[in-house]
Amino acid sequence: MTRSQNLAPEGDWVQEGWTHLSGLVDTDLPGWSRVGFSEQDVAGRDWVAQQMRQAGLTTRVDAVGNVIGMLEGTNPSAPAIVVGSHSDTVPGGGRFDGIVGVLGAIEVARTLRRAGIRPTHSLMVVDFANEEGNPQGVKLVGSRAAAGTLSATELAAADSEGTTLADLITGAGHQPDAVAGCRWKADDLAAYVELHIEQGPVMEEQGAEIGVVTRVCGISTFVLDIEGRRDHAGTTSMTKRSDPLCCAADGILAVQRIAAAGGDSVGTVGELTSASPLTNVIPETARLTGEFRSPELAGLKQLQAEFDAEAKVADSRHRTRSTVTWGHTDAPAIMDEQLSALAVRAASAAGHEAFRLYSGATHDSVEMSALAPSTMIFVPSRDGRSHCPEEWTDLADVERGIEVLTRTVLEADAAL
Numbered sequence: 478m479t480r481s482q483n484l485a486p487e488g489d490w491v492q493e494g495w496t497h498l499s500g501l502v503d504t505d506l507p508g509w510s511r512v513g514f515s516e517q518d519v520a521g522r523d524w525v526a527q528q529m530r531q532a533g534l535t536t537r538v539d540a541v542g543n544v545i546g547m548l549e550g551t552n553p554s555a556p557a558i559v560v561g562s563h564s565d566t567v568p569g570g571g572r573f574d575g576i577v578g579v580l581g582a583i584e585v586a587r588t589l590r591r592a593g594i595r596p597t598h599s600l601m602v603v604d605f606a607n608e609e610g611n612p613q614g615v616k617l618v619g620s621r622a623a624a625g626t627l628s629a630t631e632l633a634a635a636d637s638e639g640t641t642l643a644d645l646i647t648g649a650g651h652q653p654d655a656v657a658g659c660r661w662k663a664d665d666l667a668a669y670v671e672l673h674i675e676q677g678p679v680m681e682e683q684g685a686e687i688g689v690v691t692r693v694c695g696i697s698t699f700v701l702d703i704e705g706r707r708d709h710a711g712t713t714s715m716t717k718r719s720d721p722l723c724c725a726a727d728g729i730l731a732v733q734r735i736a737a738a739g740g741d742s743v744g745t746v747g748e749l750t751s752a753s754p755l756t757n758v759i760p761e762t763a764r765l766t767g768e769f770r771s772p773e774l775a776g777l778k779q780l781q782a783e784f785d786a787e788a789k790v791a792d793s794r795h796r797t798r799s800t801v802t803w804g805h806t807d808a809p810a811i812m813d814e815q816l817s818a819l820a821v822r823a824a825s826a827a828g829h830e831a832f833r834l835y836s837g838a839t840h841d842s843v844e845m846s847a848l849a850p851s852t853m854i855f856v857p858s859r860d861g862r863s864h865c866p867e868e869w870t871d872l873a874d875v876e877r878g879i880e881v882l883t884r885t886v887l888e889a890d891a892a893l
């Protein structure tokens with residue numbers, strides 16, 4: 478591979494693919510919605526598999542719905558280089574999040590074919606199932622199945638109507654009972670590289686064309702269950718009442734205050750519910766859900782400890798009894814330095830100076846980094862907008878990202 482070799486993607490194919498996927502959306506939802514395991518998601522993945530086959534890959538769909546295409550390398554016993562992302566969206570989402578990485582990964586295979594290059598390592602192209610999560614509260618479904626971290630408890634998790642994650646997977650034509658068989662072996666994988674839009678404003682602010690990620694945020698989710706006392710709203714004095722919603726209000730502001738004090742940390746409340754919708758009753762219980770994110774595991778632990786302490790303070794202020802339950806903690810994923818250096822070199826070979834940055838959004842790379850050295854290549858998001866219909870990245874930026882992805886695969890093929 479040389480600097481001068483033409484490894485640019487075929488822009489027309491990228492544009493056509495993007496247009497096709499943009500048409501496979503649920504018109505009953507706002508934005509560009511192709512929600513995981515929906516009819517549109519199934520149709521999108523069928524199209525992705527077909528494009529993989531046309532690119533010369535052999536395809537299979539595993540028990541959770543991951544679409545996997547293989548291009549055998551000249552040394553079939555060498556571990557595979559994996560490229561991929563996800564083609565599902567959040568409800569009301571955009572047309573670039575995940576999609577750019579799936580189109581880009583297929584285009585890597587197409588570019589290699591055009592250039593007459595057969596890599597030493599096999600190339601594995603993946604469209605991970607349901608990265609964005611579901612009302613059952615499980616994100617990164619496909620990559621977690623591949624990493625072996627999708628538990629039976631999570632498959633049994635239900636939404637408010639009693640539909641479980643296993644039901645969703647079955648409804649899309651897959652086999653939740655066979656999820657154990659989706660697991661990949663670390664020994665079979667040499668590297669994981671994912672192209673993605675930044676979903677934030679940093680690259681645009683810095684004037685950066687190509688980003689190479691240093692690490693991906695860790696996430697801790699919580700449920701704060703608050704017990705107060707059901708009383709008459711008119712006859713219970715303000716100094717005697719035990720109001721769980723007042724405790725919850727303190728909890729919401731505590732999330733904001735704690736997260737704002739900690740560098741790159743962020744904290745968000747999802748939902749606040751109470752036992753009574755009436756204004757003439759002090760409700761007996763309330764429930765608050767939320768999450769903290771941090772680039773450091775120690776930072777995440779610190780946020781947890783501070784929130785636990787704040788809940789106690791709020792209890793003493795409002796005469797309530799709170800329980801904080803922490804959900805599955807995704808540790809921050811550190812991208813592999815050697816592989817990231819190859820991505821920086823690949824960017825330079827394509828004529829771009831790579832900008833190193835932290836990702837406050839989570840990705841399938843978090844799960845993959847437990848299996849193989851992993852890195853991510855970012856392209857800018859206009860105004861930093863994402864998970865909304867306005868999400869936009871210029872096609873020229875997408876093409877730049879795909880060329881850097883292709884070159885990173887070839888650098889990795891030579892170096893690993």
Ligand SMILES: [Zn+2]
Pocket residue numbers: 563574575608673840
């Ligand atoms: Zn994404």
